[in-house]
Amino acid sequence: MEPDRPCPLCGRTIPWGETECPLCSEHHGYLWSLRRDTFLLVIFALLILMFVITGFVVRSYAARERRLAQDWNSRGEMELRAGHAAAALADFRNALSHARDNALYQLRLAQALASTGQFQQARNYLLNLREREPGNGPVNLELARLAVREHSIPEAVQYFHDAVYCEWDGDPMVRRRAVRLELVKFLLDSDQKAPARAELIGVAGNLPPDAELHTQVGALLMQAGGYDDALRLFRQALAAEPRSAPALAGAGECYFHAGQYAQAEHYLNRASQQDPHLTQAAAMRDTARAVLDLDPFIRRLGEQERAWRTKQAFNLAVARLEACAARRGIDVEAPGGDELQTLYTEAHAVQPHVRESTLQHDPELLSNIMDLVFKIERTASQGCGEPQGLDQALLLIAQQQEGGRP
Amino acid sequence: MIRSAPTSPMPPGATPSAMRAAWGKWRQRLRWEPERKTLGETQLFLLLAVIIGLFSGLAVVLFRITIDWTRTGVFGSALTPPATRILLVPTLGGLVVACLVIKLFPRARGSGVNQTKAAVYVYDGFIPFNTVIGKFVTCALAIGTGQSLGPEDPSLQMGAGIASALGRRLRLSREKVRLIAPVGAAAGLAAAFNAPISAVLFVIEEVIGKWTAGVLGAIVLAAVSSVVTARWFLGEQPLFRIPEYHLVHPPELLAYAALGVIAGISSLVMVKLIAYARPRLKALPRWSQYFQPAAAGLLIGVIGLRFPQVMGAGYDFMDQAMHDQFTWQILGLLAAFKILSTSLSFISGTPGGMFAPTLFIGAMLGGAVGGVERHFFPWLTGSVGAYALVGMGTLFAAFLRVPMTSVFMVLEVSGNYSIILPVMISNTIAYLISRQYQQTSLFDLLARQDGMDLPSMEERREEVTVHVEDAMRVYQGAALKIEDPLSVALARTDASSEGFVLVEDATGKWYGITREELRRQAAPLREGATLRSVLPQEPLPYLHPDQLLAEALRRLGDWPLLPVVNRADFRKLEGVVGLPDILGAYRPTIP
Numbered sequence: 001m002e003p004d005r006p007c008p009l010c011g012r013t014i015p016w017g018e019t020e021c022p023l024c025s026e027h028h029g030y031l032w033s034l035r036r037d038t039f040l041l042v043i044f045a046l047l048i049l050m051f052v053i054t055g056f057v058v059r060s061y062a063a064r065e066r067r068l069a070q071d072w073n074s075r076g077e078m079e080l081r082a083g084h085a086a087a088a089l090a091d092f093r094n095a096l097s098h099a100r101d102n103a104l105y106q107l108r109l110a111q112a113l114a115s116t117g118q119f120q121q122a123r124n125y126l127l128n129l130r131e132r133e134p135g136n137g138p139v140n141l142e143l144a145r146l147a148v149r150e151h152s153i154p155e156a157v158q159y160f161h162d163a164v165y166c167e168w169d170g171d172p173m174v175r176r177r178a179v180r181l182e183l184v185k186f187l188l189d190s191d192q193k194a195p196a197r198a199e200l201i202g203v204a205g206n207l208p209p210d211a212e213l214h215t216q217v218g219a220l221l222m223q224a225g226g227y228d229d230a231l232r233l234f235r236q237a238l239a240a241e242p243r244s245a246p247a248l249a250g251a252g253e254c255y256f257h258a259g260q261y262a263q264a265e266h267y268l269n270r271a272s273q274q275d276p277h278l279t280q281a282a283a284m285r286d287t288a289r290a291v292l293d294l295d296p297f298i299r300r301l302g303e304q305e306r307a308w309r310t311k312q313a314f315n316l317a318v319a320r321l322e323a324c325a326a327r328r329g330i331d332v333e334a335p336g337g338d339e340l341q342t343l344y345t346e347a348h349a350v351q352p353h354v355r356e357s358t359l360q361h362d363p364e365l366l367s368n369i370m371d372l373v374f375k376i377e378r379t380a381s382q383g384c385g386e387p388q389g390l391d392q393a394l395l396l397i398a399q400q401q402e403g404g405r406p
Numbered sequence: 407m408i409r410s411a412p413t414s415p416m417p418p419g420a421t422p423s424a425m426r427a428a429w430g431k432w433r434q435r436l437r438w439e440p441e442r443k444t445l446g447e448t449q450l451f452l453l454l455a456v457i458i459g460l461f462s463g464l465a466v467v468l469f470r471i472t473i474d475w476t477r478t479g480v481f482g483s484a485l486t487p488p489a490t491r492i493l494l495v496p497t498l499g500g501l502v503v504a505c506l507v508i509k510l511f512p513r514a515r516g517s518g519v520n521q522t523k524a525a526v527y528v529y530d531g532f533i534p535f536n537t538v539i540g541k542f543v544t545c546a547l548a549i550g551t552g553q554s555l556g557p558e559d560p561s562l563q564m565g566a567g568i569a570s571a572l573g574r575r576l577r578l579s580r581e582k583v584r585l586i587a588p589v590g591a592a593a594g595l596a597a598a599f600n601a602p603i604s605a606v607l608f609v610i611e612e613v614i615g616k617w618t619a620g621v622l623g624a625i626v627l628a629a630v631s632s633v634v635t636a637r638w639f640l641g642e643q644p645l646f647r648i649p650e651y652h653l654v655h656p657p658e659l660l661a662y663a664a665l666g667v668i669a670g671i672s673s674l675v676m677v678k679l680i681a682y683a684r685p686r687l688k689a690l691p692r693w694s695q696y697f698q699p700a701a702a703g704l705l706i707g708v709i710g711l712r713f714p715q716v717m718g719a720g721y722d723f724m725d726q727a728m729h730d731q732f733t734w735q736i737l738g739l740l741a742a743f744k745i746l747s748t749s750l751s752f753i754s755g756t757p758g759g760m761f762a763p764t765l766f767i768g769a770m771l772g773g774a775v776g777g778v779e780r781h782f783f784p785w786l787t788g789s790v791g792a793y794a795l796v797g798m799g800t801l802f803a804a805f806l807r808v809p810m811t812s813v814f815m816v817l818e819v820s821g822n823y824s825i826i827l828p829v830m831i832s833n834t835i836a837y838l839i840s841r842q843y844q845q846t847s848l849f850d851l852l853a854r855q856d857g858m859d860l861p862s863m864e865e866r867r868e869e870v871t872v873h874v875e876d877a878m879r880v881y882q883g884a885a886l887k888i889e890d891p892l893s894v895a896l897a898r899t900d901a902s903s904e905g906f907v908l909v910e911d912a913t914g915k916w917y918g919i920t921r922e923e924l925r926r927q928a929a930p931l932r933e934g935a936t937l938r939s940v941l942p943q944e945p946l947p948y949l950h951p952d953q954l955l956a957e958a959l960r961r962l963g964d965w966p967l968l969p970v971v972n973r974a975d976f977r978k979l980e981g982v983v984g985l986p987d988i989l990g991a992y993r994p995t996i997p
Binding site for chain 2: 043051054072131
């Protein structure tokens with residue numbers, strides 16, 4: 001490095017790289033000749049000019065940054081919709097590099113992070129957003145979804161509740177209801193039926209007159225075990241749209257679960273007629289019909305019919321017993337301590353009395369025979385799985401007779 | 407001087423002659439009056455500080471935008487550019503920057519902090535305006551094309567350059583021109599960091615080295631006005647979105663202590679690397695200087711193929727690190743590669759600052775430590791982002807050796823006072839490690855490599871100060887009262903070995919007279935006269951034991967001795983001090 005030289009005029013050091021004394025040489029310039037007050041005015045004028053130029057530059061820069069951020073965000077949303085979460089992640093990061101504090105882009109980034117399994121990173125972004133805006137509905141909802149993915153039930157429920165009571169753009173009622181329904185689905189998936197029912201009753205209280213919505217909430221209520229409330233909603237839906245197949249099926253199912261098989265058969269039959277693809281409703285209708293056809297305890301039946309039904313039930317039960325024993329490799333005719341063998345012996349003993357003529361005149365025998373039928377069906381269902389078809393109907397009759405609902 | 411604005415310069419409906427008269431009145435009031443030069447200069451200095459702040463703020467805003475425009479222009483708008491650009495852009499950019507620096511802006515090279523210090527201590531506050539333009543152009547190009555450097559140091563120097571130019575043009579006194587450069591430096595740094603307190607502290611801690619009331623007000627004014635200007639245009643948001651912090655468990659502080667150790671060692675690695683390689687590269691033939699930044703750019707590009715985060719200032723990635731967007735392994739690698747790439751950029755002579763890379767490395771190291779702790783002790787760890795934030799301050803303290811600034815910087819940036827405990831622990835450990843194993847700070851090292859011996863602020867802070875109590879001795883004679891008769895005084899003086907007689911009055915003032923003078927004055931006086939009649943009118947200056955010895959030297963004047971009195975009781979003589987005592991006290995401390 002060259003050594004500094006002293007100025008021959010003023011004696012001050014001439015910095016390295018300068019050919020002449022900067023302080024002495026400046027005296028020759030035009031600006032140096034200005035008086036101090038004049039120069040101050042020049043400075044102020046220059047300052048104003050600089051402010052104007054900077055303002056123009058900043059405005060154009062900000063517009064460009066905004067445009068770039070929007071472009072990247074749109075790209076990211078497209079990628080996210082197409083299921084390319086990793087590509088969307090990079091796009092949202094790019095968007096945020098041009099609009100760092102944009103809450104929407106941050107939310108999208110968090111969604112993309114969650115989609116790629118980076119839960120912790122997503123949570124950090126969301127918590128940061130929540131800290132800034134505790135009342136932001138979408139942020140709380142995303143946090144709830146994150147907690148759902150991480151199977152953290154209390155945290156999820158808390159965030160869902162926060163989301164319900166947060167601010168929402170657009171139609172807040174609709175968004176809140178959607179959040180609540182999402183919470184309900186989560187609770188049902190987590191086998192939390194009681195809180196799910198409580199949420200649904202809350203939702204049901206504020207439903208607009210919309211048959212589809214009533215049907216949807218009714219179906220969820222049914223899943224949560226709230227058949228009475230569900231039935232009320234299905235009936236409201238049917239009042240608005242009498243031919244709604246889902247509402248008919250829902251109402252039929254509610255009646256079915258309530259043990260009112262005649263009404264169940266009526267609604268389920270109508271549902272199947274409206275929509276032949278409702279196979280579950282059709283199966284349920286068949287079961288309901290079977291119950292109605294087999295139940296010997298239905299009022300206003302003739303004695304002969306009652307006896308005939310008892311005999312049918314007995315034969316079905318014995319057949320089920322034999323099939324179940326065969327499936328389990330048990331010889332029912334051999335003596336032994338198995339319950340199936342005991343029941344077979346019992347059935348074998350009463351079989352000679354199971355005649356329509358006898359049963360018509362002996363209600364006590366009829367009752368005893370049916371008790372045996374119910375016992376056989378229950379034991380068989382415990383040992384050989386849930387019954388189907390007519391056996392299922394017999395089991396339902398048994399449950400109805402015991403006062404319990406299915 | 408500048409007076410306050412007139413209240414009614416122009417009445418409505420004024421004629422041209424009235425306007426001329428009003429203009430004359432304005433000019434009259436604005437006119438500098440030589441007879442009130444001292445007061446005028448002080449006021450003008452403060453006004454100028456605000457103007458400097460505004461200009462610096464504007465310059466920094468334009469500088470940041472230019473860097474971003476350059477970056478987007480050459481790399482595209484994605485955070486991760488295509489591989490060919492990653493390799494080519496820094497290489498070609500380095501070549502262009504080298505040509506500009508060598509041919510047009512030779513003073514754009516090097517540390518802005520040291521050039522500002524050189525302006526203060528060597529060049530009477532002179533920083534050529536050409537340097538401002540050079541820094542703006544070359545640094546924007548270098549950082550925008552991916553060199554691993556930051557915009558803060560150039561901003562600092564641009565502020566100092568603007569200040570120097572304005573100060574000279576306004577024909578401030580030599581002393582004020584010398585002080586105006588740090589004022590501009592604070593303004594530039596404050597706008598670049600968006601943190602006025604840190605900028606003020608940095609300039610005081612690293613450039614000026616002492617708290618001077620005269621310049622502090624101007625520095626604060628300049629820093630505030632520059633930050634206000636920058637925020638006006640760029641918004642209120644800080645450089646980073648700050649994560650939430652709370653101390654989860656007291657043992658977590660051990661992790662922060664570990665961060666201090668790691669940051670201290672990392673800063674040593676970086677300083678040693680620069681100290682070793684920089685002079686060797688500078689010693690290569692002159693033609694090679696055209697290619698050094700390009701070679702550094704190529705190597706950075708190679709690193710950037712896998713870790714594009716190390717290119718440029720990297721604020722976006724610091725933000726991501728603070729929000730837990732990287733695994734601790736990646737954070738560790740980013741820190742290591744950033745050390746390498748920043749060292750490459752800097753030693754190759756590419757203009758640009760070390761502040762942002764320091765913060766980047768600190769953030770990555772902090773995040774890595776936080777990540778490791780969370781991995782192994784999840785019940786102890788708070789947010790990883792807090793570690794990244796503390797890491798920034800820690801490396802700043804260790805690498806740039808500005809412990810006070812680093813603590814306040816973290817506090818100012820985070821706005822969270824509760825983070826102070828980990829910051830102080832971590833910073834102190836890192837700073838002590840750095841000091842222990844690297845005696846000379848980075849800025850001093852660079853200055854010495856450039857052939858300048860600028861005052862080291864760190865050494866100045868550590869200087870041993872000598873006090874009056876180190877030099878004073880017991881007064882051998884008996885202190886006399888002002889009402890003592892001359893005969894008694896003469897008798898007691900004759901019995902004493904001291905040649906200078908100290909006399910106290912009832913109010914605690916001390917007077918002095920030599921023995922010979924006392925005899926001479928007393929001879930013609932009548933019997934019964936008191937000491938009052940022979941003593942000089944002016945009392946002696948006095949000292950206190952805790953005062954600096956330099957102050958004693960200043961007050962001593964032509965007096966052979968000065969009394970050293972108790973601060974609570976001026977009549978209590980603690981000792982005396984004379985010129986031989988002062989020189990004797992200085993002698994052992996002179997190396």
